[in-house]
Amino acid sequence: MRARQFFITTLKEAPADAEIVSHKLMMRAGLIRKLSAGIYNYMPMGLRVIRKVENIIREEMNRAGAVELVMPLVQPAELWQETGRWDKMGPEMLRLKDRHERDFAMQPTSEEVVTDIARQELKSYRALPKNLYQIQTKFRDERRPRFGIMRGREFLMKDAYSFDRDVEAAGKSYENMYAAYRKIFDRLGLTYRAVAADTGAIGGDRSHEFQVIAETGEDAIVYCPQSDYAANIELAEALPLLAERAAPTQALNKVPTPGKSTCADVAALLGTSLANTVKSLVLATDEVDETGAIVKSTVWLLLVRGDHDLNEVKAGKVEGLKDGFRFATEAEIVEHFGCKPGYLGPVGLKKPVKIVADRTVALMSDFITGANEVDFHIAGVNWSRDLPEPDVVADIRNVVEGDASPDGKGTLAIQRGIEVGHVFYLGTKYSKAMNATFLDEDGKPKHFEMGCYGIGVTRILGAAIEQNHDARGIIWPDSIAPFTVAICPIGYDRAEDVKVAADALYAELTAAGIDVILDDRGERPGAMFADWELIGVPHRVVLSDRGLKEGQAEYQGRRDAEATKVAVTELAAFVKARVGS
Amino acid sequence: MRARQFFITTLKEAPADAEIVSHKLMMRAGLIRKLSAGIYNYMPMGLRVIRKVENIIREEMNRAGAVELVMPLVQPAELWQETGRWDKMGPEMLRLKDRHERDFAMQPTSEEVVTDIARQELKSYRALPKNLYQIQTKFRDERRPRFGIMRGREFLMKDAYSFDRDVEAAGKSYENMYAAYRKIFDRLGLTYRAVAADTGAIGGDRSHEFQVIAETGEDAIVYCPQSDYAANIELAEALPLLAERAAPTQALNKVPTPGKSTCADVAALLGTSLANTVKSLVLATDEVDETGAIVKSTVWLLLVRGDHDLNEVKAGKVEGLKDGFRFATEAEIVEHFGCKPGYLGPVGLKKPVKIVADRTVALMSDFITGANEVDFHIAGVNWSRDLPEPDVVADIRNVVEGDASPDGKGTLAIQRGIEVGHVFYLGTKYSKAMNATFLDEDGKPKHFEMGCYGIGVTRILGAAIEQNHDARGIIWPDSIAPFTVAICPIGYDRAEDVKVAADALYAELTAAGIDVILDDRGERPGAMFADWELIGVPHRVVLSDRGLKEGQAEYQGRRDAEATKVAVTELAAFVKARVGS
Missing domain, CATH: 3.90.960.10 (YbaK/aminoacyl-tRNA synthetase-associated domain)
Structure with missing residues (x-):
């Protein structure tokens, strides 16, 4: 991509309503633009990141055997009434009426619709297990939307739903999704923990949150550095701190x-x-x-x-x-x-x-x-x-740092995290409410055992930035950067040798399948570098007339303190090696 | 993809509310499922077609220099009030109120939002020309939704908007999009015509509809087989059929x-x-x-x-x-x-x-x-x-077949068509209403010259089927088929040689980048063939125990009257040649 053809609109200052660093940087880097409270345009630069996140999720969901579909945004009230959620859901669920005064909801999630599909289409145990997912816009009418697209009203979510014959099979589907989520968050290049979470009224122990570690996270997550124990603070078990009660020694x-x-x-x-x-x-x-x-x-x-x-x-x-x-x-x-x-x-x-x-x-x-x-x-x-x-x-208290781990293998530590994914065993909650059954091998109808699995696609952008930034801007992991390499030629429009070298590098890297942006805008070097550091492109190559006269270019990784001089003859190979291509 | 893992739900009968062949076949082939009037689930089989259509559109839009973004579904009333369309748009525009009783619309189109982006972000003539597009859900609350996703309420549309310095540059943007649309519809494998259309109140001659030719089409399109003249019937000029008025010969x-x-x-x-x-x-x-x-x-x-x-x-x-x-x-x-x-x-x-x-x-x-x-x-x-x-x-009449072509090069013919795309010169209609200006080279603010360019993504599925079907089902063009090749092994679960041959062919074609489905469901041959003919996969290979004993398999193109015997040793090469891979 050439910068002039693309759409780059960076800002010196973030708007006043941006409270946290990811919101500020997303606005300044031109990834998003606010249309209304909690409702954002995904600008071309931000959309590139969203698409990369989506694609990683899609690939791993498909690899795990899940099947993609799309369920409508505007859903009839009748299905929501079957499960009672039409009344139970608060004003977060946006309700609307069509021209015939019929009631609809904008989907905040899709358990009802997917269960309706299952009861119509999955008639036999032979069709199971089945995992249906969508990457689709959601709307939740938050009272106080904030933090940009971290807690917006209109956002993008991957939601998957598994259908199984029995509890054991549902457990396998759950483990399958848990493993897929690990692969997804590994590929996203984020530091995260999968933590056990409360299952509320459903019961059982099958609920895990995927938390991106960040000091600014809203959630406290508890883990044991000496073992693999990890839970959110709501769930983490607090053992008694005393072995037994001592005899009284004082008078009242x-x-x-x-x-x-x-x-x-x-x-x-x-x-x-x-x-x-x-x-x-x-x-x-x-x-x-x-x-x-x-x-x-x-x-x-x-x-x-x-x-x-x-x-x-x-x-x-x-x-x-x-x-x-x-x-x-x-x-x-x-x-x-x-x-x-x-x-x-x-x-x-x-x-x-x-x-x-x-x-x-x-x-x-x-x-x-x-x-x-x-x-x-x-x-x-x-x-x-x-x-x-x-x-x-x-046990009615929060654990604190230094408490004994419930698995007996060490002491607990606490970190802050941002919840970006959740796997949850639903059991027959929805299938019973909607009488969704299949014919089992014995010829009898049985209710589906279900699980649901969410990933906040747009939220991942915010979480990734909270975890990866510095004073100059965003530092994207390679896998989800809007562009992997920025080529910054100094004097592209006036120095022929610079133009020739930049075009050649651009062509070679692009041919190698690397996502490159060539900055042909003619900006001053300082402004150009500041833009790409703010936007967070992980690899930068600078080509200048002076450097080329000595046969050299400069490479700098976004986290590198200094640039590295590279011979122009070695440049493409050097960059390819750095991006692991 | 293996069929057992995928989601295949064909129906013997179409539901009673399906009036036209594309709606019937989409329902029967399991491409869509109705959730509410005019609101459909895009089932896994249908979503594959939608994604292929999207990708062709995206590639050609990008190649034409357009830049992708996403504008929200839920848009504040204020912007629609600026252009007066909040009042002018009828009940087709779905209006809703959020929890704070603020007015919003579900986007039926996005001229207002994109013009708002332009006036904030495109400040200088140096940023022009710019063409912004999205592939995004739209909602139009049709009074009588019908024809499945051909005229649904919730649907998917590609909408692009160009911003230019002056009329001349806007003309170039228009021509650029016109050329991109030709490439898109060529790649979609559809027979279509680009026809001149009425520009309504805007005036000028810059409006073309892209019509997929189908006998069942709602629109009458007029063309001259002897020239490149083509217009919709609303616009096509009717010349006088008499050269001059003859003298009276009869009494009153x-x-x-x-x-x-x-x-x-x-x-x-x-x-x-x-x-x-x-x-x-x-x-x-x-x-x-x-x-x-x-x-x-x-x-x-x-x-x-x-x-x-x-x-x-x-x-x-x-x-x-x-x-x-x-x-x-x-x-x-x-x-x-x-x-x-x-x-x-x-x-x-x-x-x-x-x-x-x-x-x-x-x-x-x-x-x-x-x-x-x-x-x-x-x-x-x-x-x-x-x-x-x-x-x-x-000229106040419709042209009829045989009228002289307005370009003087022959006589007119009339076909039926389904409108799937529209390119339209908007001029300064929206930029003036919203006072969207840029600073021109002379330092003075000027209103953007705009164009808009739509393609009905989901509608293309219906149009393609109306144009390409037979008594057995859909006949997809290769480029947008849900799968390009169906491998139908007879007795996959019991005949080891069939399984080995099917798996080998599947592996080799998949490795060649061909989109293959291996039918491992264990259905009877008749049911299996009927499914793939209904779904419309363009190439089919049948492997049977008997055939393999003679070293042969059968290939049949979806339009072929008969199967062709192919030596198993030549099979992969034969199929690759047929799909042009």
Whole structure:
């Protein structure tokens, strides 16, 4: 490609609404242009990257035996009503009416449509297993779209759906996709982790997120450097930090802690470790009648150590909290604890509450909690002696760096990540809701065992940039760079030898199948170099009149600190070797 | 590709709502599946064809110097309001509101968005010419979607937009696209014509439709077999069929024609040629005040020869009819002619009307028209003698087969066609409405000269099938067939020599870059052959145990009446030669 023919529009400054580096650099490099909040034009430079990402995904999905199709963007409400998601999905699902006032949704995902296809087309066990995928535009009407195309409203996603005869076969389909995803993210040239993730209401252990490692990532991912354990923070199991409960050594002791309502402040005031304090969190659950009116509420006290954080996903797995919970109101707290939040604890309750202790808290002794009296805490608290044993002991906290790995093979570390892929075992959730069956070998209809597998295509661009950039701009992995090599001739329009050498190199590299851009715009060298560094082309060759007189050109990899002089006679071979072609 | 891994779902019968052959065959071959009226899943078999069509278009667009981008499906109302099309576009444009109640449209086309990009990004004449294109989903909420994906609501279109400095440069861009379209349709393997088309309000002569020739086509296209003249029927110029007006030879003669209200019936009754009769069509135009209330209506009488049809597009170019017309009401007709429709004519009017005569009618003498009295006509009518010369003489009829070609090089023929592409010079219509300017060499802002260039990607599938099918199914051109070669082994699962030979041929053809499907489903031969004939794979190889024992296989092209025996040793070379690989 020649630059004059192409479309290059770099900006000196990113627009004010670009908060994170990938958004800023995508705007400055002219990869995308905003049309409306969360809705972007994919400009020619950005589209080249998208197509390369798409092609890697497509090749590996095909290699894994998946079959590509395309399901419509505008989908009739009826299918969404069959699974109940027409009502359950919030305003993220964009609903619309056609000219005949019929209801439709813009697809945020396609479980309903693909299950409808399966129940019509996959009639026999002989047609299974089958994995259908599409690379198709999605729309999710986010309340606050941000981060450019990392969390846009209109975006591109690869979504795949597997259909199997039974749970065992579905497990194989899952493993097959997991392996394909590893190949995809390896080929994309990104540093990532596949982490176990929560399966929510589906249950089972078959859910993995593919997280691109980046300091700016929104997700905390937990891994064990000594083993292959990796999970997202919602799922990662926190083992108790104490082997057993020590015997009490202190008497119960109410201490004044004026104005100190956090565990950290209290520990500092009392000159003790934060690990001796216990944090109180008050939740509530409601029972409702058929009309939806609340007939009874229950208040819960959840206890985690002062240096730990409550994990709401884990709390949601506690018996009694599974059907949903909320934080208690101040009125409910005062009613049960006789005190406003900040000085709460499990000792001396005004009305009984259900107590859930984290595994570690259940093994603590001589600990410090709120006294249920403003400006007072109690030290020397001990289970059994000062209060009953907890109603429930459970893992309800986030792991922290240094915790023992649940696989017993080392200690945990935490990184930040950006979720770009997800493999998920669905079971018969959708096939039962839509009565999607096939005839099994025994002649009986059975519900498909399903899995779903997503990759955020446009999101990968943002994640790749968050992971790979410097002060000058983007640093694309070779496999998804908009161009692999930029040829920068200085004085292309005036120095004949420069033009001849640049054209020859361009022709030779292009013939070798390398994706080259020849910058024939006639920009000054500084502006030209800045553009290609901002855009992030991984290999650059500079040809100048002066260099050519000495028979030399300059090569510089995007991560190289300095340029390398290369004899013009060796140039094409040198560049080919660098790009691994 | 192996058939078991792929997704093949053929049907014996097409669904009842499939009216035309392409729709029936696409459904039966499993290329598409209906999700909702005019909204289809592109099934794996159909998607392969779509991708091949896309790739040919993309390659030729890139070769022509156009640059690909993608513009969002969901576009803000504000841009459409700038050009006034938010109000002008009918219910075909699907409008929707996001969660914040802001107005958006699903793109039916993208002139507004691309012009917005140009005014922001193309600031200097040095950036011109530029041609931006996308291959992107479109949505048009047709009142009565039909013909499968030939006239669907959600469909795939390539739309390109050129930006130029001046009219001359825009003409070059137009010619460039015209040439690219010829290459595209040549490579698609379709028989087509590029025909001149009406430019509507834009004016000028720069509009061509690319029509795939098919008897079932909706459009009538006119061409001259003796020259390169071709136009759609709306535009094709009808020359007068008479060189000059002959002197009157008959007296005016009112004749009873009871119950004969058509020219054909009257000519038959009177034993004369239809070419001696004149047909009367009554139109009306309205003048309105600022409130839209009609302040004055004018009635027009349009006269074409009895064997000709009025061309409404041409009528709309007559001075006085340019701003829109309607057919007159019966009350208006009775008021002006003193008679109900069926026996109208230009002689003996009750109130004056504007008379527009077709060029041929203006040169007729001794002709027959209605007498403005039920059950009576008048013969021997002559201009000047019996009625004043017409107010306007113009080309207002459709050409008919055998008319002289407007280029003077022969006579016209008429074919049916399906419009699959359109190149159109837009001028400054959009750039002025949106004030999209660039700085020209003289330092002054100028409006872009624009062109737009569409190809209906999914429509091409339907058009190709309408043109290429037989009783057994589709006959794809090689370049867009879902698979180029089908290998049909008889007894793949039981005859080892068949399996070995089939696998070897599959490997060798695949290695040669040929798109092969190996039918390993174990279907009976009849069912297997019927499937591939229905799906329309252009080349088929049959391998059987019996044949192999004689060292032979069978090759059959999809259009061949019989199979050809080929020695197994020559088979791969033979097939490669047939597919031109």
